[in-house]
Amino acid sequence: MxxxxxxxxxxxxxxxxxxxxxxxxxxxxxxxxxxxxxxxxxxxxxxxxxxxxxxxxxxxxxxxxxxxxxxxxxxxxxxxxxxxxxxxxxxxxxxxxxxxxxxxxxxxxxxxxxxxxxxxxxxxDPEEDIRFLIIEMTMWVHGILDKHWTRISRMSQGKGTAIQQGIADVFTGLGITMEDVRDVELKLKLDLVHATIDDLIPLCAEIVKISKxxxxxxxxxxxxxxxxxxxxxxxxxxxxxxxxxxxxxxxxxxxxxxxxxxxxxxxxxxxxxxxxxxxxxxxxxxxxxxxxxxxxxxxxxxxxxFELLDMIVIYPVEDENHFCNKKGDVLPDAFLMRKGSTPHDLAFQVHTDIGKGFLYAVDARTKMRIKENHLLKDGDIIKIVSAAK
Ligand SMILES: Nc1nc2c(ncn2[C@@H]2O[C@H](COP(=O)(O)OP(=O)(O)O)[C@@H](O)[C@H]2O)c(=O)[nH]1
Ligand SMILES: [Mg+2]
Incomplete structure (x- = not known):
């Protein structure tokens, strides 16, 4: 959730x-x-x-x-x-x-x-408060990076993307990937290999923006x-x-x-x-x-x-003709999913086994089969057909 x-x-x-x-x-x-x-x-x-x-x-x-x-x-x-x-x-x-x-x-x-x-x-002035939360969060991220920075910069020694990966590893819990770090590095024109921990405050501000x-x-x-x-x-x-x-x-x-x-x-x-x-x-x-x-x-x-997290609401059903589950309960569930999710993602959200056994999906409104890589839209009512029981 x-x-x-x-x-x-x-x-x-x-x-x-x-x-x-x-x-x-x-x-x-x-x-x-x-x-x-x-x-x-x-x-x-x-x-x-x-x-x-x-x-x-x-x-x-x-x-x-x-x-x-x-x-x-x-x-x-x-x-x-x-x-x-x-x-x-x-x-x-x-x-x-x-x-x-x-x-x-x-x-x-x-x-x-x-x-x-x-x-x-x-x-x-409430605008001061806006700035101050961002500063606190940035310095929190910076404090975490500080604990790892000496090790990361020593171990990577300018090898390929080791330094970006090292930073991303510290922030996997915040969903930060190596690509995110590389994008920020380019955007801010940072020289990570030669950076001191103090040079990394702007990077930390970007990590906050991306993750929260x-x-x-x-x-x-x-x-x-x-x-x-x-x-x-x-x-x-x-x-x-x-x-x-x-x-x-x-x-x-x-x-x-x-x-x-x-x-x-x-x-x-x-x-x-x-x-x-x-x-x-x-x-x-x-x-x-x-x-x-x-x-x-x-x-x-x-x-x-809906705007910041870009979510849509999807309604999974088992009976596409009556828009209900097996017990006749109409539109029993409403799932929040990221825009860009597919019927296959929905199957996994219903249950891991349903996802693994995914065969195809049916758009209950049109009764048409949709492909596993079809992009779901807000308000879609979807029946999943899976090999899993
Ligand atoms: N005028 C006004 N006062 C509010 C509003 N929301 C909260 N307050 C008051 O602001 C004070 C602090 O509220 P509280 O919810 O305890 O703030 P918190 O410390 O951020 O959790 C209380 O006296 C609330 O009654 C609002 O929308 N309008
Ligand atoms: Mg309170």
């Missing part, structure tokens, strides 16, 4: 975002939903379920919206110099190691300093001064109000409103039951949602998965 990590300095709203994102409201609560511990939970990406277009009824979506599970980690608050062990230091960085992508939560209201202390709205795609989430947009918003907008920041999302999920759970995570508006179920305070709270949230086309929480998760 894909893992997203929420990173950022203390008090930017990570735990609020985490709580909102991992809380299934009543309507999605019939999904397998677990909060593993306070910092590890399950969130969902929202996508369009194919059952609507096919005029089928499936028991796995809400009004045609399919919520597909991803892991979410609320990473320990990061403070400057974490890579030197300050604050929770390495715990922070170890959490990040497990993540496929990072949601960097920043306080777009500018109301907290670089260590998370309240300073009053607009008194801190990052979406910057400007949280507390409900309190963000217009000037900061426009400044952050030029940096492709995804705005959010985690506190609003949390309030909406609570209200939806209590049947006060109708709202699905990712909706651009909510509907009040019964206006007369609301107190004046509830009404004004909801009105304020509605205002934020109009400006931001939603609270931004679901939108940020979707952007991380």
């Amino acid at each position: 894909i893992t997203l990590a929420l990173a950022g300095k203390p008090n930017c709203g990570k735990s609020t975002f985490f709580k909102a994102a991992t809380m299934a409201n009543v309507e999605i609560a019939n999904y397998p939903f677990t909060t593993i511990n306070p910092n590890f939970g399950v969130a969902y990406v929202r996508s369009k379920c194919p059952c609507h277009d096919l005029h089928l009824t499936c028991g796995h979506c809400v009004d045609g919206n399919r919520f597909v599970a991803v892991n979410l980690i609320d990473v320990a608050g990061l403070v400057p110099d974490a890579h030197k062990g300050k604050g929770l230091g390495n715990q922070f960085l170890d959490n990040l190691r497990q993540a496929d992508a990072i949601l960097h939560i920043i306080d777009a209201s500018g109301g907290t300093d670089s260590e998370g202390n309240p300073v009053g709205i607009g008194n801190h 795609p990052m979406l910057i989430v400007g949280n507390k947009v409900d309190e963000a001064p217009g000037m900061l918003r426009s400044k952050l907008a030029t940096q492709k920041v995804a705005f959010a109000s985690a506190a609003s999302e949390l309030a909406l999920r609570n209200a939806a759970g209590a049947h006060v409103i109708r709202y699905l995570p990712g909706d651009t508006e909510f509907k009040i179920v019964n206006e007369v039951t609301l107190t004046a305070i509830q009404k004004s709270g909801l009105a304020k949230i509605a205002g934020v949602m109009t400006q931001c086309k939603g609270t931004g929480v679901q939108q940020a998760i979707n952007r991380a998965v």
